[in-house]
Amino acid sequence: MIKNVHGNTVDHLGEAILSGHYAVGASLPAEPVLCESLGVSRTVVREAIKSLVAKGLITTGPKVGTRVQPAEEWNWFDPDVIGWQSRAGLTPDFLRDLQDLRRVVEPAAVRLAAERATPEDLAELETAYAGMKRAVDLGGDYITHDLAFHRGLLRAAHNRMLAQMSKALNALLRTSFEISSSRPDGSKLSLPLHRAVLDAVVAHQPDEAERAILTLIHGASDDIEHVLGSRQRLPQLNLPASQLKGA
Structure with missing residues (x-):
């Protein structure tokens, strides 16, 4: 933009x-x-x-x-702030704070989704998952569909606060997904974990859904720790601001 x-x-x-x-x-x-x-x-x-x-x-x-x-x-839920932090350099503390946030918010939200998801919610999640699978099988933009999947989970909880949080979490989650997918076969390995979450939500099994999302989050944490340990360059979320022009 x-x-x-x-x-x-x-x-x-x-x-x-x-x-x-x-x-x-x-x-x-x-x-x-x-x-x-x-x-x-x-x-x-x-x-x-x-x-x-x-x-x-x-x-x-x-x-x-x-x-x-x-x-x-600073407002760490502001996408601009997250983007600026990315360009300044993501730090281990920032990434671990992100994972802590996911462990607090997503399991509870997914439990609610398993209890409250409507047929429309499930169709949206299936569409996002299909996009992820297509990207793994044929190549393409995996992360956009991954984000849509997690936004859909929060919306399926049918809680207005969580629905608003999904907008704020978008940039934060993208940070995690960019890093996870930067590992060889990272997207391919995470796909069945997403399927397990979706299957539990479809079956309206809150306990199974919570266990599945925790497994997914722990996998992302392992990916982040691996990337931090390897000292490889962390991904940037945005291009730098364009050249300023006079006004």
Whole structure:
């Protein structure tokens, strides 16, 4: 997706913060300096600052200026923040936090899905699974269908909070799936694990569904630990922000 000047400015500053160019507690340059260095108007800079405040990256005030917030204040459910972290470099702590989150959220959600899934929900899950299998057998985009499968599981729980969380978790889960699929035969090996989850949901067996999703998550954790141990380059989620243009 091509971003406008505002989006590119937010990306530029967000990446600078996540990469440590602007350290925690440090002040961002004054507005005129940012305008000149980025080649954008004051309006663009002000709107970008508002966006970064909303994402928890910075705080502003008449006496403190514009300062970078500690990482625990950042909105880690924001896809932009996840993308910036990816480009700055995924860390072992970040990836392990992600796996902890999956272990907390997904088993409970899948139990609900096994109890509440409608025929429409099951059809959606079958479609996503078929896309995954087609990608394994014939080649293609496995990760997009994998994400659709997990979003479908959360929606099938028929809980409004989990349905909203599925949107926020999308970028986080993609991080895990990118790494898992980067291993040789990673997608092929995970396919039957997904089938086991789906079969349990179709059969409306919450205990079996929970066990199956935990097996899948543990497999993803093993993949991540293997990649971290091998020191291979971690995948990036997005291309860098495009070159800024004057406004």
